Amino acid sequence: MGEDTPVDSARNPITSFDSPHDTRLCGCGCSEPVAGGWFLVGHDQKALHAGVAKIGTVREFLDWFDNTYVEPTAE
Known part of the structure; x- marks a missing residue:
């Protein structure tokens, strides 16, 4: 609230973006953060x-x- 949006404006009012709060570590074991997938x-x-x-x-x-x-x- 009261700050710039984290994404550029688009025609679609609902826009997804990578967030550091939605990451996990790469599934290969390299310890790099991954957003939106497993690897x-x-x-x-x-x-x-x-x-x-x-x-x-x-x-x-x-x-x-x-x-x-x-x-x-x-079954």
């Missing part, structure tokens, strides 16, 4: 490849996944 751009791939590397090669990961994953059943 910084490209960091989802970084996290995915780190997970694959914990198992071994891509082929070993796929074998492990195929032998571990259980398809959910519809």
Whole structure:
């Protein structure tokens, strides 16, 4: 109240903007703040490849996944 708006004026009276109060840490573990998602751009791939590397090669990961994953059943 009584201060400038945090966003530029637009035709739509309801406008979204990134706020430091609505952030979380990047899901890859880099500790960078993220607003509006779970990962910084490209960091989802970084996290995915780190997970694959914990198992071994891509082929070993796929074998492990195929032998571990259980398809959910519809209730």
